[in-house]
Amino acid sequence: MKIAIVGAGAMGSLYGAKLSAVPSNEVYLLDVWKDHVDAVNQSGLLMEEQGTEIVYDKVKATSDAEEIGPCDLAIVFVKSTLTSIAVKSNRAVFGPDTIALTLQNGLGNIDLIRTEIGDQNVVAGTTAHGATMLGPGKMRHAGSGKTIIGELDGSLSQRIQMIAQVLRDAELETEISGNVLGLVWDKLLVNVGINALTGITGLHNGELLKHPEIEALLEAAVEEAAAVAKAKGIILDDQDPVAHTKQVCTATAVNKSSMLQDVLNHKQTEINMINGAIVREGMALGISTPVNMVLTNLITFIQKQ
Numbered sequence: 316m317k318i319a320i321v322g323a324g325a326m327g328s329l330y331g332a333k334l335s336a337v338p339s340n341e342v343y344l345l346d347v348w349k350d351h352v353d354a355v356n357q358s359g360l361l362m363e364e365q366g367t368e369i370v371y372d373k374v375k376a377t378s379d380a381e382e383i384g385p386c387d388l389a390i391v392f393v394k395s396t397l398t399s400i401a402v403k404s405n406r407a408v409f410g411p412d413t414i415a416l417t418l419q420n421g422l423g424n425i426d427l428i429r430t431e432i433g434d435q436n437v438v439a440g441t442t443a444h445g446a447t448m449l450g451p452g453k454m455r456h457a458g459s460g461k462t463i464i465g466e467l468d469g470s471l472s473q474r475i476q477m478i479a480q481v482l483r484d485a486e487l488e489t490e491i492s493g494n495v496l497g498l499v500w501d502k503l504l505v506n507v508g509i510n511a512l513t514g515i516t517g518l519h520n521g522e523l524l525k526h527p528e529i530e531a532l533l534e535a536a537v538e539e540a541a542a543v544a545k546a547k548g549i550i551l552d553d554q555d556p557v558a559h560t561k562q563v564c565t566a567t568a569v570n571k572s573s574m575l576q577d578v579l580n581h582k583q584t585e586i587n588m589i590n591g592a593i594v595r596e597g598m599a600l601g602i603s604t605p606v607n608m609v610l611t612n613l614i615t616f617i618q619k620q
Contacts, residue, residue, distance in 0.1 A: 316481055317341045319386040319408040321401055322393030323351060323376065325446035326418070328454045330390060332360050333485040335374035340481070343383045344376040345405055352376040354452025363455040385410025388478060391428060395421035395588035402431040409436070414474060416464065418442045420573070421588030422503050422596070425467065438475060439495050440464030441502045444487075445570070457570075461488050465495030497550045501559070504544070504551070506589045508537040508560035510574035511610035514584060514617065517575065521568025524561060533560065535606040540593045546600045578617055586614040 316339065320331040323344035328351075335342040344360075346352060359372030377383060386408045393401040398419065402409070409415065409432045417424045417439050428437050443460020462482055466475050475491055482489040492498055512523055512533055523529050537557045544551055553559040577584040591611040597604035 316388060317386045318481075319343045319345050319380075319383055319389045319405075321345050321389055321391045321405055321408070322397075323348070323355075324392065324394075325448045325454050326442065326444065327390070327392035328360055328448070329362070329444060329446040329456055330392070330418075330485075330487070331374050332362050332369075332371040333487055334481070335360075335371050336486075337481075337484050340485075342374050343386075343408075344374060345378070345380060345383065345408065346376065347378050348451070349378060350451040352378055354450075358452055361453045363449070363453075365456075380405035380407035383408050386413050388481070389413055389415050391415060391417045391419060391424070393419070394583075395419050395424050395585045396583055398424050398427040399431065402428055406431070412436075414438060414478065416440060416478060418462070418464075420502065420506055421585050422499070422592035423588055425499075438464060438466055438478065439499060440492075441495075441498050445567070458567075459488070461490055463490045463492050463495070463498055465492040465498070467496065469493040469495070492552075494550055494552060497552050500544050500549045501552050501556070503589065503592070504537050504540045504556040505560045505563050507540045507593060507607065508533045508557070509564060510572045510584075511536070511586060511590050511614050513572040514574040514578045514586075515610070515613050517579075519568065519575075520564045520570045520572060524564050530561075532606060532610075533557075533564075536590065536593075536610060539597070539602075539604040539607050543593055543597045543600060543602055543604065546602055547596065574614070578614075583618060584614055586611055586618075590614070 320327045323346035331344045355376035359370040362369050415437050442462045445458035447455045479489045534557050541556050574584045590607040593607045594604050
């Protein structure tokens with residue numbers, strides 16, 4: 316299968332490396348980070364995994380989508396703030412039969428991709444893997460987890476089964492869900508509870524639960540988001556999203572959230588696609604989301620500094 320990874324940060328590089336290890340796959344990392352692209356092409360992609368270093372030298376990298384051409388599968392891993400421009404500027408990899416799979420964080424990516432390539436070519440999913448970039452051409456696989464994918468209409472199509480098998484062949488544990496939108500919201504609610512609070516306080520994920528005043532804000536933010544999901548008719552896979560978010564805090568206790576990393580590195584965050592999305596959806600439904608509004612505004616202010 317010919318596969319393009321649109322956005323070769325830590326997670327994109329992880330999936331690209333794993334998929335490239337399957338002989339029948341032709342895998343390309345597509346990214347604007349020239350140093351990373353050059354390092355991968357010169358020496359392969361080095362991955363630290365379970366205390367060992369593995370070089371994946373079959374994966375190719377480029378910043379020019381025209382060099383790749385239409386693919387069978389394009390996995391979108393760019394930050395949600397860049398989704399539209401990434402798909403639009405890399406249209407060369409999206410042929411009429413290309414399947415686009417978004418495994419991104421946040422809300423709205425599905426619609427943004429649909430706008431660019433059409434409704435029928437998009438599937439979605441979530442991933443529980445953890446990965447960290449260590450430098451150009453080098454990353455760490457920080458933790459394994461399931462990939463769950465599905466058709467937006469919940470059908471068990473031939474193409475979603477084919478994609479799942481491609482991922483499994485690459486030793487990426489994968490399941491198919493008939494409620495992938497619910498899973499996307501499940502992950503969104505976790506990010507709603509963790510990301511902005513870590514970005515504001517500088518705390519690691521597990522430390523959020525050590526401070527009652529911060530834990531109360533986590534609970535309130537997730538409860539607001541759950542109310543919005545219910546009003547939209549979203550069927551959440553997890554029936555107690557507050558407890559689930561706290562479990563994730565504990566399981567990833569020493570992690571710095573992606574939003575905290577962005578704040579520390581003076582980068583734009585995905586706040587508008589996470590807490591900000593809850594505020595927008597709430598306004599459209601007439602549901603008040605004051606905690607999420609405050610968190611969104613504080614991160615927005617921090618980004619301006």
